[in-house]
Amino acid sequence: MKNRLRPGLWIPLAFVLIWGLAVLVLRQDTLRETTFTLLMFVGLASSLNILLGYTGYVSFGHIVFFGLGGYTGFYLLSQQGWPLYIAALAGGVLSAGLAWLLGLAVLRLRGAYFALATIGINEAARAFVSNFAPFGGATGLFVNFSAYDHYGGAGPALWLAFILLWIITLIILLTSFLVKHSRFGLGLLAIREDEDAAMVMGVKAPQAKTITFAISAFFPGIIGTLYFFKNGNVEPGDAFQLHMSIEALVMVMLGGQGTVLGPLVGAITYQGLRGYLLTSPLFKSLHLAVAGLFLLLIVLFVPAGAVGWVRGRFSGLRRFLE
Amino acid sequence: MLDQLLSSLTDGLLLGFVYGLAAMGLSLIWGVMTVINLAHGPVIALGMFGTYLLFSHVGMNPYLALFLVALLGLLSGFLIYGVAVHRVIDAPHLSSLLATFAVNMILIGVGTALFTTSPHNIDYPMGSLQLGSMITIPGTRFIAALGAVAFTAGLYLFLYFSRPGKAIRAVANNRVAAELMGIPSAQVLALSFGIGTMLAAVAGGLISTFFPFTILSGGPYELKSFVICVLGGLGNPLGALLGGLILGGLEGLVPTFMPVSWVPVVEFGLFVLVLLIRPSGLLGAK
Numbered sequence: 001m002k003n004r005l006r007p008g009l010w011i012p013l014a015f016v017l018i019w020g021l022a023v024l025v026l027r028q029d030t031l032r033e034t035t036f037t038l039l040m041f042v043g044l045a046s047s048l049n050i051l052l053g054y055t056g057y058v059s060f061g062h063i064v065f066f067g068l069g070g071y072t073g074f075y076l077l078s079q080q081g082w083p084l085y086i087a088a089l090a091g092g093v094l095s096a097g098l099a100w101l102l103g104l105a106v107l108r109l110r111g112a113y114f115a116l117a118t119i120g121i122n123e124a125a126r127a128f129v130s131n132f133a134p135f136g137g138a139t140g141l142f143v144n145f146s147a148y149d150h151y152g153g154a155g156p157a158l159w160l161a162f163i164l165l166w167i168i169t170l171i172i173l174l175t176s177f178l179v180k181h182s183r184f185g186l187g188l189l190a191i192r193e194d195e196d197a198a199m200v201m202g203v204k205a206p207q208a209k210t211i212t213f214a215i216s217a218f219f220p221g222i223i224g225t226l227y228f229f230k231n232g233n234v235e236p237g238d239a240f241q242l243h244m245s246i247e248a249l250v251m252v253m254l255g256g257q258g259t260v261l262g263p264l265v266g267a268i269t270y271q272g273l274r275g276y277l278l279t280s281p282l283f284k285s286l287h288l289a290v291a292g293l294f295l296l297l298i299v300l301f302v303p304a305g306a307v308g309w310v311r312g313r314f315s316g317l318r319r320f321l322e
Numbered sequence: 323m324l325d326q327l328l329s330s331l332t333d334g335l336l337l338g339f340v341y342g343l344a345a346m347g348l349s350l351i352w353g354v355m356t357v358i359n360l361a362h363g364p365v366i367a368l369g370m371f372g373t374y375l376l377f378s379h380v381g382m383n384p385y386l387a388l389f390l391v392a393l394l395g396l397l398s399g400f401l402i403y404g405v406a407v408h409r410v411i412d413a414p415h416l417s418s419l420l421a422t423f424a425v426n427m428i429l430i431g432v433g434t435a436l437f438t439t440s441p442h443n444i445d446y447p448m449g450s451l452q453l454g455s456m457i458t459i460p461g462t463r464f465i466a467a468l469g470a471v472a473f474t475a476g477l478y479l480f481l482y483f484s485r486p487g488k489a490i491r492a493v494a495n496n497r498v499a500a501e502l503m504g505i506p507s508a509q510v511l512a513l514s515f516g517i518g519t520m521l522a523a524v525a526g527g528l529i530s531t532f533f534p535f536t537i538l539s540g541g542p543y544e545l546k547s548f549v550i551c552v553l554g555g556l557g558n559p560l561g562a563l564l565g566g567l568i569l570g571g572l573e574g575l576v577p578t579f580m581p582v583s584w585v586p587v588v589e590f591g592l593f594v595l596v597l598l599i600r601p602s603g604l605l606g607a608k
Contacts, residue, residue: 052416058415105598106597109597111414112352112419115415115419116552117594117598119545119548120548120549120590120593120594121590123545123590124586124591124593127587127590128587130583131581249420286431288428288430288434289428289430289431289435291427292423292431295420295423295427296425296428299410299417299424300406300410300421303417
């Protein structure tokens with residue numbers, strides 16, 4: 001079909017594909033670690049964008065699905081001895097199921113009330129996990145080092161985690177594109193513009209929003225499991241960082257909400273910027289303030305984000321940047 | 323058992339007045355311009371540090387310093403509104419949420435650089451109050467509760483009996499109609515935002531007289547303020563006081579029945595529940 005050949009799809013896919021291949025060919029451990037972090041944020045931002053960019057609902061609780069899915073996957077992996085692939089998938093399925101249930105209730109709320117509810121969900125989840133005994137309470141869980149032996153020792157296990165994350169990132173970008181160009185996605189965009197009008201036109205808004213919420217929660221669950229598998233431990237403070245939800249939001253805004261390429265650009269730019277600020281002697285202690293200033297400038301003056309701005313400015317490029 | 327219950331309930335309720343005051347600021351801003359002020363927490367923390375600096379470096383009585391902190395809070399509210407909020411006031415919620423969050427990041431970033439994240443405290447004991455044979459109230463908490471009530475009463479009188487206060491209520495009710503009646507809505511919005519941050523700063527100052535604090539301490543109170551606002555009805559400043567008392571009471575009672583670490587679970591569980599069943603709040607119109 002024509003859709004599959006559009007440049008808007010293959011530009012981001014080819015970029016991530018070549019990037020991952022380059023890392024695999026070079027086989028450097030430090031390069032793998034930095035790429036892992038970057039791909040993780042690309043995945044988180046892109047999956048958030050499926051909800052935020054297409055339906056316009058702001059979720060401050062995206063990291064809950066990363067945390068809960070990661071916790072579940074890690075628990076199955078380290079305590080029950082499940083293989084990584086199944087555990088990661090289970091983490092994702094649990095996140096999606098939870099989002100489905102939450103969505104049935106919470107997505108009746110609109111706009112700011114929904115945003116507030118997601119903040120509450122984030123805090124409640126963090127408090128719950130640090131009190132829930134099977135998950136190890138405040139100290140969290142550790143993986144037994146011998147668990148890595150199934151994957152050929154610690155080194156190859158880390159590479160495996162990286163390759164899985166790389167594939168997941170590609171799948172997320174593909175999903176993001178497919179959702180945007182489907183009839184379903186068109187309904188979501190209509191909800192973003194005017195929910196009442198969309199419902200009058202026959203978009204089943206509550207259902208569509210719940211499905212979108214579940215899709216956008218599925219991927220963080222998988223990414224969470226991979227991330228904690230790579231780290232070898234998981235603890236509540238690490239898994240539920242409200243500020244990571246916010247950082248994902250900033251990345252989506254920076255790159256351009258509602259575009260496929262935007263979260264990719266935004267995640268890489270934000271991470272690069274943060275890395276620079278953290279290491280520069282001048283801004284080291286002020287990096288948070290400088291990042292905040294950037295966010296403020298974007299929100300006030302370029303609300304469409306980098307990709308959105310280029311699309312608005314140069315209409316000839318619209319075919320290539322989606 | 324009973325006296326322990328009574329004393330922890332009293333403790334919690336007194337604290338609840340101060341929580342209510344902080345939440346009132348958030349609720350006022352929401353009620354007037356439907357903006358959720360995510361810079362609320364850092365402003366509370368700045369109120370704490372303002373009081374601390376005036377007390378320890380200028381040697382001012384902390385309760386006297388509160389009035390200066392209130393003035394500074396009002397002015398910084400004008401500044402935040404002018405720089406970050408005014409441009410996005412009519413934009414979708416995402417923009418104002420992110421704009422105020424950016425202010426949050428800037429304040430926390432600068433605050434961390436200036437004060438580090440080590441804890442500070444104001445050592446200014448006020449004795450204690452004996453009620454009956456079993457309840458002892460620390461003087462600082464009692465005065466803080468009184469202060470919160472005084473500020474609430476002041477806000478009520480201002481909103482209902484002064485011209486600018488009436489203008490604020492008119493804009494909250496219907497901005498377009500208010501503009502047609504000749505009310506300068508931009509100034510009124512700035513004033514409401516200023517008063518909102520002022521209340522937050524004062525609440526921070528009151529809290530600093532009995533709890534140690536860091537620059538990050540505002541965060542938990544910001545979250546409590548969200549819970550309280552939802553309990554009392556977003557946009558209903560006086561409902562916020564009721565919500566504050568409920569939350570304070572819960573905080574006093576819950577630890578006698580289950581471990582302290584469950585308090586947030588109960589609080590946020592209640593929060594989500596109220597949002598779902600009655601999003602307009604306990605006092606809000608249906």
